[in-house]
Amino acid sequence: MEKHIDRRAFLKLAGIGGAVFVSGLGLLQHADGIAAARALYRGNEADGEDFFFVQLSDSHWGFSNPAINPHYGTTLVRAVEAVNHLPQAPDFVVFTGDLTQTTEDGSERRRRMEQFREIAGRLAVKEVRFLAGEHDAALDEGKAFHEFFGPSFYTFKHKGVTFIALDNVSDPEGAVGEGQRRWLAGELAKLSRSAAIIVLTHLPLFDLYPSWDWATADGGQVMELLLPYSNVTVFYGHIHQINHHTTGHINHHSAQSLMWPLPAPGSLPRKIQLPWDTRQPYKGLGFREVAADRRHSRYDLREFPMAEAAK
Amino acid sequence: MRVPHRMVVTVAAMAAAASALAPIRQAFPASTAQVVHITARRFQFSPSVIHLKRSLPVVLEFTTLDRKHGFKSSLLGLHTAISPGQTSRIRLVPNTAGTFTFHCDVFCGSGHEEMEGTIVIE
Numbered sequence A: 001m002e003k004h005i006d007r008r009a010f011l012k013l014a015g016i017g018g019a020v021f022v023s024g025l026g027l028l029q030h031a032d033g034i035a036a037a038r039a040l041y042r043g044n045e046a047d048g049e050d051f052f053f054v055q056l057s058d059s060h061w062g063f064s065n066p067a068i069n070p071h072y073g074t075t076l077v078r079a080v081e082a083v084n085h086l087p088q089a090p091d092f093v094v095f096t097g098d099l100t101q102t103t104e105d106g107s108e109r110r111r112r113m114e115q116f117r118e119i120a121g122r123l124a125v126k127e128v129r130f131l132a133g134e135h136d137a138a139l140d141e142g143k144a145f146h147e148f149f150g151p152s153f154y155t156f157k158h159k160g161v162t163f164i165a166l167d168n169v170s171d172p173e174g175a176v177g178e179g180q181r182r183w184l185a186g187e188l189a190k191l192s193r194s195a196a197i198i199v200l201t202h203l204p205l206f207d208l209y210p211s212w213d214w215a216t217a218d219g220g221q222v223m224e225l226l227l228p229y230s231n232v233t234v235f236y237g238h239i240h241q242i243n244h245h246t247t248g249h250i251n252h253h254s255a256q257s258l259m260w261p262l263p264a265p266g267s268l269p270r271k272i273q274l275p276w277d278t279r280q281p282y283k284g285l286g287f288r289e290v291a292a293d294r295r296h297s298r299y300d301l302r303e304f305p306m307a308e309a310a311k
Numbered sequence B: 001m002r003v004p005h006r007m008v009v010t011v012a013a014m015a016a017a018a019s020a021l022a023p024i025r026q027a028f029p030a031s032t033a034q035v036v037h038i039t040a041r042r043f044q045f046s047p048s049v050i051h052l053k054r055s056l057p058v059v060l061e062f063t064t065l066d067r068k069h070g071f072k073s074s075l076l077g078l079h080t081a082i083s084p085g086q087t088s089r090i091r092l093v094p095n096t097a098g099t100f101t102f103h104c105d106v107f108c109g110s111g112h113e114e115m116e117g118t119i120v121i122e
């Protein structure tokens, strides 16, 4: 029997309050984070083509300012444990960049990557995919990242969905660049116009807030390549908060950070790291599950606040 | 004076985008302009506050003391890379009074987020 996410169970959870669910069609619903997802998956164990993966982002391993995050040494560890305690293991986990906090010292960068890789290795999943952020890759054009995590742009297929990981950070100007765009055009040419495509990247591919570097220098040209395809969704990181945006028919979803939250675009004069709130620990930090509902060509997002996951 | 080819393209493109705001105009005879020199290094511009006069043509001249940086003001529609061993120039005529922020748009290290400044047009 074909497995699909139980829409009725899913909708029943709406309105409880907590995590935000967003469908690939832009519908917003609310439900009670982890508990809700547990209930949902329990009744849904048949095998089939639907699947889900987890997106973790911006763990900034090596950051160590306790005023911003007093649990800087354990937040990533706890997120990994929370993923391991999900009622059903995701098919895979993807880290959308800024795995490590930037450092000018190449050996320290490698030390951070090694520690990060060790912690990510505790994920009890078959597959973990890594993307770079500018903190990982911009100072050495991705050299250390490649040593530890392999290529910084690549494709893979999973249960009928083509995933395309794009690198817009190894160039310190935040561009994908002509060479990679040519590669992308070649990869897209192999697909039908209605193929299910998920693009994974670090920086937003649209101009979210360019004065805060919340853009990709040649994002417009990348979107031009993607727009002829009718079933494309983008998941990215970098902005340390959830944001949903649509370019034509393409939805972009950013993920929360596992180290510090950032203000909403342009809401403060400066892009500052939002300090730790002792009354609301882990506020603004979290990770997400993406459930691919293949029959309806949609993705249901479940946001897991670290405040709950760290309990 | 040699203006890097790339910069000319960038400025022209950004000028079109900025025309709605129109705080600046970018065509004028070079000889009449005042020159403001700005140096970039990790992680600051100096000066970080640039005072300009309305209607007075100016050339902003950039060099870097260490690595590659960038100068970008989304509000003014100005952008140039600042590469070692090169002088980048932006010519403009400020049209509108106001305070406009700029920042480094080349990720240059741990203090990159703080590398910014303001242009004050009086």
Ligand SMILES: [Cu+2]
Pocket (backbone or CB within 6 Å): A097, A098, A133, A134, A135, A202, A237, A238, A239
């Ligand atoms: Cu980033």
Ligand SMILES: [Fe+2]
Pocket (backbone or CB within 6 Å): A058, A060, A097, A098, A133, A238, A239, A240
């Ligand atoms: Fe980040």
